[in-house]
Amino acid sequence: MKKSVSLLLALSVLGLTACQSVDFPTSTDDLSEVSVVAPLFPEETEPTETEAVPDPRADFADPNGEVCILFTSDVHCGINEGFGYAGLYDVRENLERQGYATILVDDGDSVQGGVVGMLSEGDEIIELMNALEYDVAIPGNHDFDYGADRFMELVGMADFPYVSCNINREGLMMFDAYTIVEAADISIAFVGVTTPYTITSSTPGIFQDEDGNYIYDFLGDENGEALVTAIQCAVDDARADGADYVFLMAHLGEGAQCEPYTFNTIISNTTGIDAFFDGHSHDRDIVTINNLNGEPVTRYAVGTRLEEIGYLYISPDDGITDAGVWAWENSVSAPDLLHIDNVINDMVNEDFAEVESVYGEVITNIGYNLLIYDPTALDENGNPVRMIRRAETNLGDLCADAVRFYTGADIALLNGGGIRCNIDAGDVTLSDIMNVLPFNDSICVVEATGQQILNALEWGVRLVPDENGAFFQVSGISFDVDPSIPSGCGADDNGFFTGVSGTRRVQNVMVAGEPIDPDATYTVAGWDYPILQNGDGQTAFDGCNVIAPDIAIDSEVLVDYIENTLGGELGEDYGNPYGQGRITILEE
Numbered sequence: 001m002k003k004s005v006s007l008l009l010a011l012s013v014l015g016l017t018a019c020q021s022v023d024f025p026t027s028t029d030d031l032s033e034v035s036v037v038a039p040l041f042p043e044e045t046e047p048t049e050t051e052a053v054p055d056p057r058a059d060f061a062d063p064n065g066e067v068c069i070l071f072t073s074d075v076h077c078g079i080n081e082g083f084g085y086a087g088l089y090d091v092r093e094n095l096e097r098q099g100y101a102t103i104l105v106d107d108g109d110s111v112q113g114g115v116v117g118m119l120s121e122g123d124e125i126i127e128l129m130n131a132l133e134y135d136v137a138i139p140g141n142h143d144f145d146y147g148a149d150r151f152m153e154l155v156g157m158a159d160f161p162y163v164s165c166n167i168n169r170e171g172l173m174m175f176d177a178y179t180i181v182e183a184a185d186i187s188i189a190f191v192g193v194t195t196p197y198t199i200t201s202s203t204p205g206i207f208q209d210e211d212g213n214y215i216y217d218f219l220g221d222e223n224g225e226a227l228v229t230a231i232q233c234a235v236d237d238a239r240a241d242g243a244d245y246v247f248l249m250a251h252l253g254e255g256a257q258c259e260p261y262t263f264n265t266i267i268s269n270t271t272g273i274d275a276f277f278d279g280h281s282h283d284r285d286i287v288t289i290n291n292l293n294g295e296p297v298t299r300y301a302v303g304t305r306l307e308e309i310g311y312l313y314i315s316p317d318d319g320i321t322d323a324g325v326w327a328w329e330n331s332v333s334a335p336d337l338l339h340i341d342n343v344i345n346d347m348v349n350e351d352f353a354e355v356e357s358v359y360g361e362v363i364t365n366i367g368y369n370l371l372i373y374d375p376t377a378l379d380e381n382g383n384p385v386r387m388i389r390r391a392e393t394n395l396g397d398l399c400a401d402a403v404r405f406y407t408g409a410d411i412a413l414l415n416g417g418g419i420r421c422n423i424d425a426g427d428v429t430l431s432d433i434m435n436v437l438p439f440n441d442s443i444c445v446v447e448a449t450g451q452q453i454l455n456a457l458e459w460g461v462r463l464v465p466d467e468n469g470a471f472f473q474v475s476g477i478s479f480d481v482d483p484s485i486p487s488g489c490g491a492d493d494n495g496f497f498t499g500v501s502g503t504r505r506v507q508n509v510m511v512a513g514e515p516i517d518p519d520a521t522y523t524v525a526g527w528d529y530p531i532l533q534n535g536d537g538q539t540a541f542d543g544c545n546v547i548a549p550d551i552a553i554d555s556e557v558l559v560d561y562i563e564n565t566l567g568g569e570l571g572e573d574y575g576n577p578y579g580q581g582r583i584t585i586l587e588e
Contacts, residue, residue: 064099067183071105071310073279076113077125078305079348080333085128086345087334088309101183104132105190107279108140108251111154113420115359115434116351121146122154124351130159131344135181137162138192140251140279144202145439163192165234166219166227177234180243186314189243191234193250195261195280196220196227200495200537201469203529220493224260228269235272245274253281256466263299267291275312275323284308285381300325359431363559364568370395370423371577388416389467392579395419396473402561404475407445407551409525410511411476415536417469418527433555441527443551446544451518456540457506459497462487464585470536478582479509495537527554
């Protein structure tokens with residue numbers, strides 16, 4: 001169940017004052033009827049020399065014997081968005097004031113995706129998670145983006161365990177498969193699992209030795225059997241270890257791009273999992289399906305950037321009594337809207353003060369939004385459609401033009417998965433640019449044949465109308481896509497492109513107004529991630545003549561294009577959210 005929480009944090013803040021008796025609801029269906037008449041922030045006075053400093057936990061209720069598990073996922077450094085970490089802190093503290101024992105867990109992709117994480121290579125995010133007293137986390141694919149060795153350093157800095165049952169290095173498991181947390185005399189096990197597509201959806205090279213051999217393994221295979229086996233073994237071991245409940249913490253996702261490693265495959269082929277907390281695909285879907293024994297198991301997802309917080313209540317007498325998500329639906333974050341004041345908010349403000357000092361410069365002002373999400377469309381589950389990974393967008397056009405003009409290449413191809421957030425109308429700062437392009441990808445230029453370009457495009461559109469991080473935003477080239485044609489792209493067990501058979505989806509390809517010549521050679525610019533490092537499983541450019549492997553960083557190139565090529569004014573060329581007609585998705 002999804003619950004809108006426009007007033008949830010207001011109730012939480014009220015719960016911070018000893019004189020209030022407003023209970024934090026386990027059901028928020030009637031929040032619209034709540035009337036808040038007390039001041040949200042009563043004036044605080046410093047104790048005099050004769051006054052005793054109040055016990056900060058004096059107004060906490062006695063333990064009620066029940067547990068509330070809170071779960072987050074895909075925060076991607078969005079520490080001041082949605083609920084924000086400050087709001088999450090208040091939610092947890094308010095539950096504890098009512099007597100609940102709380103457990104806080106994260107389903108991956110926390111340390112990467114924004115400027116705060118980038119500046120510290122994840123340090124600041126781990127510090128915040130330590131301050132929030134997270135109990136368990138799992139690795140997400142993008143948690144490795146600063147390098148596999150760097151991620152293990154971050155794991156060592158964490159005051160909480162990372163768990164995952166399917167990551168090994170040279171045959172040795174990197175993490176414990178599960179951990180057991182004791183709360184209110186209940187033993188609760190958390191089993192971790194990370195998508196096998198991490199090898200292609202992070203940077204493939206970081207999982208190789210100096211000779212190019214893969215030394216990391218995520219148990220990928222054709223049908224997901226190896227992953228299912230590892231999960232079942234971990235679940236069984238946790239039960240044998242005394243766990244009363246077993247929850248799967250997954251960074252697997254849903255949709256065609258995640259198959260066969262999805263909750264459907266896992267739940268329907270396992271037993272013993274009480275609930276499935278999922279991440280990776282940034283969706284917000286709650287789905288119940290039967291496990292191998294025909295017993296219902298629910299999968300919960302909480303989107304990205306703290307737009308939702310998941311919850312699950314356990315009673316020692318009645319078992320799981322309630323579960324779902326609290327959704328922050330306001331455009332203004334909870335910390336900003338409610339002026340939340342706590343130790344976490346102080347830490348977040350310090351982090352962003354540093355960001356502002358480095359990246360606060362305004363580089364342009366725009367009268368429209370530059371988008372990765374469709375401005376109006378929602379999918380069948382009511383989630384915003386992330387069109388940057390399935391169709392042309394104005395922000396995709398802008399980024400691709402910047403790379404082509406900067407390099408002078410014939411064509412620019414940028415994988416949509418590397419463009420991470422919208423830019424809202426108004427002042428655009430360097431920080432905004434860094435949040436759009438948080439990976440620090442290098443720009444490269446190669447010489448490729450028309451046939452290689454056609455193969456690369458085909459791999460990018462293979463899942464349309466579903467999303468795919470390998471979908472290219474383009475400059476200097478245009479084409480049509482016929483989604484009614486089944487994709488003929490092949491892939492190996494790790495998700496690397498192996499070739500195309502049958503009729504192609506990509507049609508009517510034009511370069512500089514002329515049909516592409518499969519035998520001709522073109523200069524292609526883009527991020528090194530897909531072109532040189534096989535990111536997203538892209539192998540079409542293997543063997544190309546590399547003209548320049550490392551020209552500049554992606555964000556620097558975009559800033560240069562805006563300031564110098566465009567003279568600081570975007571004008572109306574990029575005003576259409578659906579772009580300039582470079583990619584046409586034909587009607588099915």
